[in-house]
Amino acid sequence: MMIRLKHAEPVMGTVVSFDVDSAFGAAVGAAVRWLHWVDATFSTFRADSEVSRLGRGEIALGQCSARVREVIAACAELTAVTGGYFSATAGAVLDPSGYVKGWAVERAAAILTEAGSLSHCVNGGGDVRCVGSSPRGGNWRIGIADPVRHGALALTAEGRDFAVATSGIAERGEHVLDPHTRTPPQGLLSITVTGPELALADAYATAVFAMGFPRAMGFPQAVGFPEAGGWSAAGYEAFGITDDGRTWQTPGFPAARSPLSKRDWRAAANPPRATSYPVKTLRINRQNGVQRGENASKPEGYGSGGRGQCHRGGGPGRGRARVRQGQRDAQRSERGPRRACLPP
Amino acid sequence: MRRVILAVTGTIAGLVALLGFRSHVPSAAPAVSEGSTGTAGSGVTGSAGTGSGGTGSAGSGASAEPSASALPAGARAVDGNVANTVYGPVQIQVVVQDKKITKVNILEQPSSTVNDIQIGQFAFPKLISETLAAQSAHVDSVSGATYTSAGYIQSLQSALDNGA
Numbered sequence: 118m119m120i121r122l123k124h125a126e127p128v129m130g131t132v133v134s135f136d137v138d139s140a141f142g143a144a145v146g147a148a149v150r151w152l153h154w155v156d157a158t159f160s161t162f163r164a165d166s167e168v169s170r171l172g173r174g175e176i177a178l179g180q181c182s183a184r185v186r187e188v189i190a191a192c193a194e195l196t197a198v199t200g201g202y203f204s205a206t207a208g209a210v211l212d213p214s215g216y217v218k219g220w221a222v223e224r225a226a227a228i229l230t231e232a233g234s235l236s237h238c239v240n241g242g243g244d245v246r247c248v249g250s251s252p253r254g255g256n257w258r259i260g261i262a263d264p265v266r267h268g269a270l271a272l273t274a275e276g277r278d279f280a281v282a283t284s285g286i287a288e289r290g291e292h293v294l295d296p297h298t299r300t301p302p303q304g305l306l307s308i309t310v311t312g313p314e315l316a317l318a319d320a321y322a323t324a325v326f327a328m329g330f331p332r333a334m335g336f337p338q339a340v341g342f343p344e345a346g347g348w349s350a351a352g353y354e355a356f357g358i359t360d361d362g363r364t365w366q367t368p369g370f371p372a373a374r375s376p377l378s379k380r381d382w383r384a385a386a387n388p389p390r391a392t393s394y395p396v397k398t399l400r401i402n403r404q405n406g407v408q409r410g411e412n413a414s415k416p417e418g419y420g421s422g423g424r425g426q427c428h429r430g431g432g433p434g435r436g437r438a439r440v441r442q443g444q445r446d447a448q449r450s451e452r453g454p455r456r457a458c459l460p461p
Numbered sequence: 462m463r464r465v466i467l468a469v470t471g472t473i474a475g476l477v478a479l480l481g482f483r484s485h486v487p488s489a490a491p492a493v494s495e496g497s498t499g500t501a502g503s504g505v506t507g508s509a510g511t512g513s514g515g516t517g518s519a520g521s522g523a524s525a526e527p528s529a530s531a532l533p534a535g536a537r538a539v540d541g542n543v544a545n546t547v548y549g550p551v552q553i554q555v556v557v558q559d560k561k562i563t564k565v566n567i568l569e570q571p572s573s574t575v576n577d578i579q580i581g582q583f584a585f586p587k588l589i590s591e592t593l594a595a596q597s598a599h600v601d602s603v604s605g606a607t608y609t610s611a612g613y614i615q616s617l618q619s620a621l622d623n624g625a
Contacts, residue, residue: 125613125622132613134622136601218607240618243605251601260617262605268617273600285606307606 121252128152129218130162131242133225136252137234144232148225148239155221158185161212172211188213188220195320203324204296215293219244219282219319226315244282246315251277258373262287264306264358271364272309272356273373280315284308284326285358295327304330306360311371312353321353330359532556536563549573565589 122139125132126149133152135145160166167185170176178186192205192213205213222241226248229237236249238257247257256275263269264287274281284293285307295302310322325333334357354370366372532538536558543552549571556564567585571577603618613619 123622125619127610127613130609131607132610132619134602134618136622238602240602240604242607242613243603243618244607245602245604247602257602258600260600260603262603262617264606267615270600270603270617274604281604283604283606287606288608288612289606309604 119252124149126152129156129160129221129242131218133222133242134240135225135229135237136239137229137237138252141229141232141234141237144229144234147232148228151228152221152225155184155217158182159188159214159217159221161210161214168211168213188217191220191316192216195317195324199321199324201296202327203320206296215323216316216320218242219280220316222246223280223315241315243288244280244315244319246280247276248278256373261309261356262307265362271307271358272366274309274311274356274371275373276311276371279311279313279371280318281309281311282315282319282322283310284319284322293323293326295329302327302329302333304359305333306358308333308358309356310353311356312351317351318353321355325355325357330357333357334365533558535559538566540568543569546571548577 120139122135122137122142122145124135124145126135128149129152133149135148137145157163158166159168161169161172163169167176167181171178171181171185171189178189181189189205192203192215195203195216196205203215205211205215218241222239222244223246225241226237226239226246229239230248234248236252238245238247238251240246243262245259247259251257256277257279258273258275259281260270261272261274261281261283263271264285285305286292287307293302294300305326308322308326310318310325312318312321333355354367356364356366356370356372358364536556538554538556540554541552543550545551550569551571552567552569554566554568555562556566567581567589570581570585572581600621602621603616605616608616608618
């Protein structure tokens with residue numbers, strides 16, 4: 118019986134979790150160093166990062182490191198392939214982080230593979246890359262978080278050598294913009310995309326989420342991204358949850374269990390009015406760091422405050438609107454502050 | 462704008478008054494307190510069956526079952542830390558057998574008002590069944606909207622990383 122090494126590394130404004138045979142501790146160290154390098158280079162929250170300086174025009178693309186050029190090129194290609202729904206410039210500034218996190222975690226998993234590991238799983242803040250088969254010998258089983266009921270699962274995906282990426286508003290509010298309208302997409306709580314590579318799965322999840330409902334539903338299975346020869350043809354599948362509790366999935370989605378019942382959803386999506394009051398109370402206390410010690414959670418690093426399609430302006434009107442929206446999820450009263458997307 | 466500030470201030474003041482009315486006194490000391498006196502107004506008295514301590518305070522816990530008794534062979538009970546919420550202290554205990562949580566007991570929960578008790582009767586069984594259900598799903602990892610490092614602490618993934 119082999120011993121598993123589980124390591125959780127706070128980096129990029131989130132936490133990256135490793136699950137690997139304990140013989141590969143050194144490789145985990147190398148992967149962690151890689152992630153911190155990515156953070157320092159690509160963070161839009163660090164004024165001195167290469168991407169920040171590139172965005173301000175202080176340096177030209179040709180002066181950037183090879184990895185930055187690689188990412189910028191990939192983002193441009195994804196913008197073309199997704200009909201403009203993925204964009205590194207949806208907000209006011211250059212922000213490729215909708216691609217970078219998946220790409221960085223994909224590379225972290227590859228570092229473990231290169232060190233000889235045949236079975237490992239890296240989870241970058243909710244975007245998961247599994248390599249080989251699970252330690253039990255069969256499929257990896259990846260739960261898809263229920264965006265309404267904190268701690269519960271909406272569905273479980275399973276497979277080997279595959280990636281699972283989710284884009285949604287459950288953790289950080291409406292941080293994804295539709296690049297065509299520059300407004301938050303309507304009607305969706307989350308989109309999950311599975312496929313062979315995490316970098317693409319993550320970018321596709323962001324793009325399909327940005328489409329909003331019902332466009333997101335028809336797009337992946339019926340049309341497919343024009344230059345990728347169709348969504349499913351490329352091995353990518355989608356599972357979506359609407360804000361009124363409906364779910365759908367593409368025919369090839371590797372689901373392991375049936376979704377939530379409709380009754381569960383109605384109960385969860387429409388909490389009794391009274392429960393919204395304590396939620397606000399909790400939020401006030403959390404922001405002041407009164408209730409718990411760990412709070413003071415300002416956006417740090419990218420990923421915490423926004424992805425490629427974040428950076429909405431944070432005027433007071435918008436903030437209020439977001440609180441109202443938050444009441445829909447009032448049952449998740451133990452959740453962290455939903456307004457982390459606002460500028461600090 | 463001024464009206465907004467006034468409204469917010471008024472809300473906060475009202476909340477402070479409301480919460481101040483409750484007599485919970487958060488205590489740093491963990492529960493399990495056969496010998497605790499409770500004279501200093503401590504609201505946290507972990508063990509239920511004692512009846513000796515903590516009676517002077519409205520915050521004394523309504524815990525369900527005496528902990529360590531009658532555990533099946535091979536099972537062990539692990540007490541969580543006392544979490545001091547705005548509604549009062551909460552402490553749970555999990556019974557672990559073969560690396561699986563087989564039972565969740567509430568050692569301490571807010572019970573100073575009728576509302577507290579009603580909420581507790583409704584919410585805790587639901588949370589317990591969700592905990593057990595999440596575990597029975599046998600997942601290796603969890604995909605979801607990107608959490609912040611603070612959000613991670615409360616996430617299912619963090620429970621998985623800690624060997625749950």
